[in-house]
Amino acid sequence: MQVKHWYDYLWVVEISYFVLGLFNILFAWIGMVFFLTPLAISFIKGNKAYCNKYCGRGQLFAKVGGKLSPNRPLPRFMTTAWFRYGFLAFFMTMFLTMVLNTYLVFTGVQDLSQVITLLWTWKVPWGYPDVSMVRPWIAQYAYGFYSVMVTSTILGMVTMALSKPRGFCVYCPMGTMTQGICKLKHKE
Numbered sequence: 001m002q003v004k005h006w007y008d009y010l011w012v013v014e015i016s017y018f019v020l021g022l023f024n025i026l027f028a029w030i031g032m033v034f035f036l037t038p039l040a041i042s043f044i045k046g047n048k049a050y051c052n053k054y055c056g057r058g059q060l061f062a063k064v065g066g067k068l069s070p071n072r073p074l075p076r077f078m079t080t081a082w083f084r085y086g087f088l089a090f091f092m093t094m095f096l097t098m099v100l101n102t103y104l105v106f107t108g109v110q111d112l113s114q115v116i117t118l119l120w121t122w123k124v125p126w127g128y129p130d131v132s133m134v135r136p137w138i139a140q141y142a143y144g145f146y147s148v149m150v151t152s153t154i155l156g157m158v159t160m161a162l163s164k165p166r167g168f169c170v171y172c173p174m175g176t177m178t179q180g181i182c183k184l185k186h187k188e
């Protein structure tokens with residue numbers, strides 16, 4: 001029997017993150033750990049240990065996909081470099097737009113928008129609970145970041161349902177970034 005490690009259960013942390021975010025959007029800030037840790041590991045260690053061991057989201061796709069995924073190969077175009085880098089560019093543009101919106105709320109140019117945006121398109125009002133205990137820009141970033149996390153998870157689940165359990169990992173922006181960092185490190 002394969003020995004289980006603590007990090008084999010990080011998929012539970014991933015689910016908990018989304019549940020906590022629904023109770024209070026400010027918990028979305030915890031997601032910065034999921035954002036910064038893979039970058040730090042690839043910068044410092046020059047490897048993809050995060051993807052291979054510590055990504056709760058990847059584990060979640062594998063778990064759910066183990067039961068539901070048809071295990072079909074991804075369409076060829078999705079495995080090409082131009083698609084992966086193109087998606088990364090698109091994703092980063094959306095991420096920077098989210099940061100800009102936070103800045104506009106910070107400067108008072110824009111009011112806090114209490115919505116969760118799914119797939120960069122559909123806005124779901126999410127005004128509960130009250131977040132007036134923090135500065136509006138802090139709440140704005142939480143709404144934006146949570147939207148990013150939910151959106152990428154939806155994409156991952158759809159990819160899982162149509163192809164392979166961890167099909168999203170092929171074009172995951174974080175995976176593409178850490179891979180790029182590792183390549184640069186090994187060129188040093």
Ligand code: SF4
Pocket residue numbers: 038050051052055057058168169170172173174175176
């Ligand atoms: S490619 Fe993305 S989703 Fe897959 S394991 Fe890495 S960080 Fe997680």
